[in-house]
Amino acid sequence: MLALLVMIAVSLQVITVNQTQPCFLNYSAGIDMFRNCGLGDDYLETALLPWEWITGGYFSMVLVSIFVMISYIKYHKVVYPLTIGTLFLPISYFVFPTVFLTFAILMAGITFGILIWYIFIKQTKEY
DSSP: OHHHHHHHHHHTOOOOOOOOSOGGGOTTSTTHHHHHHTTTTOHHHHHHHHHHHHTTTOHHHHHHHHHHHHHHHHHOOSHHHHHHHHHHHHHHHTTOHHHHHHHHHHHHHHHHHHHHHIIIIITTOOO
């Protein structure tokens, strides 16, 4: 009987869910949408807001990843992507610390693993 009461009490709880639709897609707001979203205060944020929404808030990390990938494809050197990642790491640390650090450590680990594999396997072969 007590378990049934507890289950009823748990099922009657109100769960607050955050707004899933971004404020710039609220078509019923009219002209107040720009004021409510704060679009007139920060024009850079206004320009990046759709891109942040598309990438799930990770636009900066996607941009840095594209820079790293382009530099590796163009120069075929591991040092350049590591340098770019090292330069962008302190800047991006303030934006999203845990996610970016985890991504950066993972990418650095994969890069160093490939570098070690290249040194031991490719450089030690005699042709």
